[in-house]
Each structure stands twice: as C-alpha cells, then as structure tokens.
Amino acid sequence: MSARWVLDLTARSEEFGLVTAVFSNSILLYMLFYKANPSFGAYRRLMISYAVIEMVYSILSFTSGMMAHSTETSCISFNLYHGYVSRDLAPIFLVDFCGIYFTLILILVVHFIYRYVVVCDFHKLRFFNGPYLMFWVIGAAVSGFSLGYLKLWAFPEREHLTNELREEFSQFYNLSMEEVVYNGPNFYKCNEIGECARPSADWIMQLILTGGLVNSVIIMSYCGFCCCKKLRENRKHASCRTADLQNQLMIALIVQAVIPIVFMYIPILLFFTTPIFHIGFGPYINVAMATLAIYPPMDQFFIIYIIKDFRTALKEIFKCGKAVSDASSSSQAFSSRLT
Template sequence: MPTNVGVVHSIMLVAHVAEYLSFALSVVINGLLIYLIKTKSRKEMGSYKYLMMSFALFGIFYSTIDVLVQPLIHVYASTFSAIMILSTFGFNKNSAAVIISCFNMALTLLAVHFVYRYFAVCWPLRLRYFKGFRTFPCWAFVVMVLGLAWGLTTYFVANESPDKDEFLAEEFLKNYDLRIEEIYYVGSFYFTYDEDGYRRYKLSACLGMLNYTFLMSVSSSIVFYCGVKTYLNMRKEQDNKTKKMRNLQAQLFKVLVLQTVTPVVLMYIPCGFVFAAPLFEMEVGAYANFVPIFLALYPVIDPLYVIYFIRDHRESVKKWFNFFSKIPTSRPTYESRMTLIEKFSLQEASQGAHFSSIKNFIHCEKTLEGNLGESKMRRLPRSAEMAHGAEYVGFCLGVVINSTLIFLIKTKSRKELGVYRYLMMSFAFCGIGYSTVDLITQPLIQTHGTTFTVLTVLSTFDISKRVGALVVALYCAFFEVTLALLGVHFVYRYFAICRPNLLRLFEGFNKAIWVAVVLGFGLDWFLTTYFLVPETEMANRYLANAIMENYGLRMDEIAYIGPLYFITDSSGEKHFNLISCLGMANFLFMVFFSFGTVFFCGISTYRKMQQQLSIVTQRTRILQKQLFLTLIVQTIVPIFFMYIPIFFLFLSPLFELEIGANANFVSISLALYPVLDPLVAIYFISDYREAVKNFFKKCLPKKHSSGLVSTGLVLNAISSTS
C-alpha cells in the first residue's frame, strides 16, 4: 500500500503525543487512584484494595516502558517490525533490546493480577501463595522468566539481521527518513519467494513467532479464564451478602468486566493483527502505527474504571471538583412524574392539556375535570432524547446523502464499474430504507438483569401493540439485510478479481438469486425476532418496574422484543430459557456467517489484487484501488457502528450488567450508520468526489475562486494518493 509521507508523519506525531500524554496522565490518574484506595476504601474490600493498588502501580510501570521505547510499528510484505529510535534517549541497541523485552513482563504482570483476584474470590485458602516475603520472589521469578523468554526470542530470533536490513532499509528511509544504524528494530521475516514464485518460509522466524504467540496466548488465556471464573463466583455468592456488600460487589463486577475487556481490545487484538498481517502480505505499511496509540491509551483508561464505578472513589473526586469550581452539588430538576395540575394551571388541566415532545417528555395523557390526579407526565432519560435526535438527523441526512450517491452512480460512473454500480446503488437504497424504518420505530433500548429490550412507544404513531411488534421486528430485519448485502458486495469483488468466470452468477436472472439471499437473511432475522424473542407475560412481569422507572411507561403503552436468557423456577434457581437462547444462537450464526464471508473474500481479493497490479492498466489499477479502499472502509464502519454495539448488547445480559437506559447509545450508533456509509463511496471514488467538488465550486461566489483553486490542488493531491 503506497503511503503518503505527510499522513505517516501525522500518525507518528499522534502516536508520540499519545505516549507522552498517556505517561503524564497515567502517573497522575494512577497516583490519584492509589491515594483513593489508601484513604477512601471501605473495610469490606479487605485485601482486594491491595490488588487494585497493584493494578495502578502496573499502569505506571507500563506507561514508563512505553514512553522509553516510543515504538514505531511497520508492516511490509512478509515482515513486521517494532522500531525504536536510538537517539531519543541515547540508548544503544543492547539496552533497547532489554527495554523492548519488558513488554511481555507487563503482560505477565497483568496475568498475575488476575491470578491473585481468582484466588481471592474463588480459592481464599490459596492466598497464602501471595503472602509474606517468601512468596514475592516466586512471582517475581515467574514474571522475569517469561520476560526473559520474550527477550531471548527477540534478541536471537527476531533481532536485526543482514538480510532483513537489506530488505527493509529502503522502506524505513522512505517512510521515516531513518537509516538502519539510527534505529533498533525487532520483527519477523516470515518468508521469501524462490525463482518459481513459491514461498520459502524462514524456520527461525516462524519458531520465534510461535513463541511470541504462545507467550501472549498464555497471558490472555489466564486473564480470560480467571476473569470469567472470578466474575461467575462473585455472582453466585452475591445472594449471601448483605445489601451494603451486594452494592459494593456490583460495583466491583463492572470494574472486573471492563478490566478484562480493555486489555483484549487495546493490547491483544492490535498485537495479534500486527503478527498476522504479514502472513497475508497485507501492505499496511506505516499505517500500523495506530497500534502504539492503542497501547499507550491502556494505562490511562484502566484506572478510570475503578474511580468511576466505585462510588466512594467517584464521590470523593466529585467533591474535589465541586470545591475548586464552586459549583453547587445539585441543580433544580423537574420530578420524573407529576400530575398535570401541578405543572399547568387549573383551567388548562381541566380543559385537557395535552402535548408530546421528543426533547423533554415522551407522553402526557388528556385528562378531564374531576380526574386531574391520574394523568402523569413522563420525562425521557437524556440518552433516549439523544437517540431520538440522532434518529431524526440520521433520517434527514441519510435520505439526502444516499440520494446524492444514487445520482452520482447513475450519471458519473465509468463503464469499468459494470454490474458493481448496481450493488452500490442497492447499498444506498438500503440506507434510505434503514433510516426510514429507524425513524418509524424510534427504538429505545435498555438492559435489565438477564434481558435486553428493543422497544417502541405505541403513541408515537398511534399504532396497535401487534403492529408495534411487527415494526420492531422489521427494524431488526433491516439490520441483517444490511450485513447480508455487505457480504454480497465482497462476494462480487472476490469473483471479479479471483474468479472472473463466476461473474456470470451476477448476470441476467441470476441477480434474482442474490436478491433472494439478502431478503432470506432478513426474513430469517424477522421471523426469529417475532417468534423466538417476542413479548411474553413472564418478560412483562420481569421488565415492568424497570420500564416504568426508566421511561415512565406501562407495558401496555409499548411494544418490544428481546431475549430473557434465564428464568427462575419456584425454588429460586435460574435456568437457561431455551427458546430465547435458540433465537440468540441463530442471530449470532447469521452475523458470524456474514462476517466470515466478508473476511475470507476480502483477504483473498486483496492478495490477488497485489499480484495483478503490475498486469492491469494504470486506469484500471487506480479504479480497483479506489473500489477496494471504499469496500474496506465500508466494512470498518459497520464493525464499529453495528457489530460491536450489537455484540455488547447481546452479551451484557449474560453478565447481568445493569446498563439500563444508557444502552440507548446502541440506537444512536445504528442511526448514524446510513449517514456515514455513503460518504465513504463519495469521498474515495475520485469521479464522485470531483463531481461534488465542482458542484460546490459553482455554488460559491467567484471572489473565492483563489481559495477554491488551492483547495482543489489539495484534493487532487489526496486523490492521487488514493
């Protein structure tokens, strides 16, 4: 992948700023956390507070290593490299190797923390392995040995070598303006090609990567196993605790879950991507420097969970801010429920005051004189107000931008696009349909106990309960239609690049087959939603209080769908709800099937395109790059705005995370998706981008022409690198 030097330097600057800023914030925030644990922790926390202190000390240790190394990550052909500039702190290559080996010591220390937590909750008797000065050297020895294993692999297997120097010297000079002697780097050179074009794997590099992978797998497996077992054990014993202790345990549960998820997302997954990318010859280049940014953020984000979710710590911080800012600790608010006569005059109330507003209030019933005390005013939570606002904005922008894209595809597309332009148009039409259904449904989302619900308020469009359930099911079906259509896009690109003879499957009446496949996925999701996770009497009893508390709505005023993962029998024992679990299993299968298709076709297409770049014409090569870059970004957008929020929503009830109405962030992200998706195609395909740019040129006054010329030059420079 050709890299823009300006963009590369910007990424490097962001990475280095993130490292310095994270070091400063990590020392401050983790230092604050240590103080709070020392002075504000309850006695009930016992030895657990020392574990949290060790987490804080670990964060300072990790950020110190990160700011010393200031790594640059580069992926090129069949190699990846972690680079350290020697002149930054005056290190030589031997000292740099020692510091880089500390990375695995940090991961091992993280695993030891989870082992301690596991013993403290599940096997208290085994805490003797962490007590006294005799046990400390043993754990320190474990950390040092695993760090040494990483360091020896780095020094003897992944170290610099003449063949790697020769292969990478020009790449480093071109991207970073650095000579080999100015840096220390480690990394793997997986394979080369012989004269016949066959791969020849380098045994030492592959063994080194196996060792890296093994060490990371041991650490991540310990973190995951101990984290899950600790969480389940804490949930099991919660019923035997006092109310005060249960509240404290609930706070610690949330901290535990987030402290397990955070290193997975910010450390293990980015590192796993860097390790795997060269095997597929993904020319990520200097853009891989997003990984150091993630690694730098970890020690800052981790202590914030403890400060925020543990009430005593949070209240202490709030008091400090209130003291320094002189802001009162409370502000006047309306009661969440009040009679009309309390809010309006007697005359207005007796005449039947009635209003409905998406901004402040969700519903206000008419009332007659003599019955003024029965009608209530219900205030929406702020998250729901934001969700409704996003839905209206998403609908308006979605219709305008997708319509613009359809016009551009119809009038500005090259002949080389062929059938693919119809696929892009289908995406745009799907975006309009999705945002329309989203506006009609105006879904509100909440989690409570072992369930999540997607609900719509019947009075919004004055519909019946049955129609409301159908609308919610249709909304969910459009989600799967979008994912299925994304998969079909990747299949088409795979056929066009890797199997041209199969493109006949997208011609003539065969198009109807693909339409049927997409609609079949949507129908499956619709039927599963409507019949396997519907509204039930048991769910109504379970949710009634939570819906009233969060939204001020009775169950007969809403329609909803959602699984109830567990049911409680007469003896108080919890059992899996088979029907709901089957429905959710089907949902997950459909999502993974779509994502698996995207991943396989995307990787195969990318590798084939790399081989064909020297064969096709310059014009075709530029168009193929634009289309593939568009497709890649159109994959990343739904991952962050659809896959991840939905997976979080699916999984949170399994851990009984009481998110409540705050789960409406999912509605917001889903509402924004049909706005962002067409912008990708308009920006990355140069013909469309130029058409939009020329349109705005004509609309602006001529006196701004000089500015437009310079802007045009910038955009042309960008498009030449696309």
C-alpha cells in the first residue's frame, strides 16, 4: 500500500514552516529591537538569539528535505538522493538539521536557566552579562552540532539495514534504496533464523541522545517550578509593573516549553524509543517530521501575543494601517463629491 502522501505532507509542512517562521520571527525581531522594555535586560538578547536560530532551523528543515521511517528494529531519517554530492557526503544534510534541532533545544534550556537566575539567584546574573551570554549561545550551538555529527558517525548506512529496508521503501514509497540516503540506529540485527544481536554502539548513542532530551525537560521543569514559586512569594513586595512584566515573561517561557514538548520532544522521543520495544510506525512516523517543521512559527506567534508590550505595538501597527486606509478612502470620497 502506497504511503507516498506522508512524504508530500512533510514537504508541504516544511514549505509552510519556512514561510511562516521567517514572517513571525521577523516580526518578533522587530519587536525585540524597537519595542522591548529596557527591563528585559539580557533576556532580550537571548530571545534575539532564539529567533535567529529558529529561522536557521526552518531554513535547514526546508533545504534538508528530511523524512523518516521506523520499523520494529530501527528508526532512520532519510532524504532523496539527487546525486549532487557523493553518497558519503549526502547524509551531512540530514545531520545539519539534527544539529540545529539540538541547538534549539539547548537554547531553550538556557532560557529557563536564565529566568531561574533572575528570579531565584540574582547574584549569579553576571554570568549572563556581556561576553558570558555569547558563551552560552555559542556553547549551545557547538554542543548541538556536535551531537548531530556524532550521530552521523555512529549511524552510517549499513548493508544489512539497507537490505531490511529495501522491500518497505519499495512498497510504501515506490523508491529503491539507491534513490535515498539515510542515517539512523539499528537496535536489533537479526539473521535468517530469527536470532537477533544488539549492536552496543547503536544503543549507547541512542541512549545519549534520548537522555539529553529527557534531561532538558527535567531542567526546564525544575527551573520553571522554582521560578513560579518564587514569583508568588515576591509578588507582595514587587511593584505592579515589575510583577506584571515578570509574569508575562514567565508565561511566555512556559509557552515556549509546552509547545516544543508537544511538537518537538514527544514526536522525537517516540521516533527514538519505539523500535527499542519492537514497535514500528513505518511511514506514518513522518507526521512527527511535519510537526517539527511547523513548530517555529507557532512558538513565536504565541510569544508576541503573550507579552503585553509586543501585543500593544502590533495592534498599533494594524490600527495605523487601518487609519491610513480610512483616511485614503475618505479623501477619495471627498474628491468624488467635489467632482
């Protein structure tokens, strides 16, 4: 049964994600540069970094054309091979997207650590000032892409896995294995009589990647809980303006956690772990790839709406446009009456 439509769904989602992410992040960058309250401090620069990385994420999502397939023994990401580069270099486009994915996750964790320091341990805020902030951002990028290229090294194309996938790719996508390049672990290497071995390198690397995702959720949850608790305690002593701003930023941060958990963490965790338990989604795991593609614009639209200064500025822009339009219409009507 053909399931080529899921590949088309992923491709359309990547196109939609690129266009809307550039639009939403451009609006957010404008707000951050020209409309952000001075009391945002270093958090403003963190948000700028996050918006830029999200735009790069959407660009790489579109250019990599990454798709996925999972079986009861493996989970691979793949794209179509057009022969522009050698087969040895072609998987680099896949791991580039993996690298920006992990970078985005790590920057999000840095957001939560920063908010924790601001609210709960203000004396350590110096570690986010000046050049220190660049160390956080550059460190996240280096760590993220290191994980991506480590994945490239750990999960190369292998003959036995290629042969296992050949029939499914022909059945579901009408593709031969020579028409695709892939990268991913093979948790169980089985022979003709059904005896299966567990390649230790694949298991160790996949546990590292999965553990990193789980730990990032734990860190964000802990920092978010501590910040919410501290804000409730400090609300009695803070000015209305300060308390309101802190609450807006905290709600924005919680949204920045909930949306990726739903659209990035859960799909990828299912993709990473289900073959360990002999569960395969086949071509339908591409729904997870589609959610990864549409995550960035959804995230930023919510942030713009939640932060009051940004929401007000956006309303003023639209009101201004409407006022100009109304004035132009009135002028035309007046000219018509004179004529």
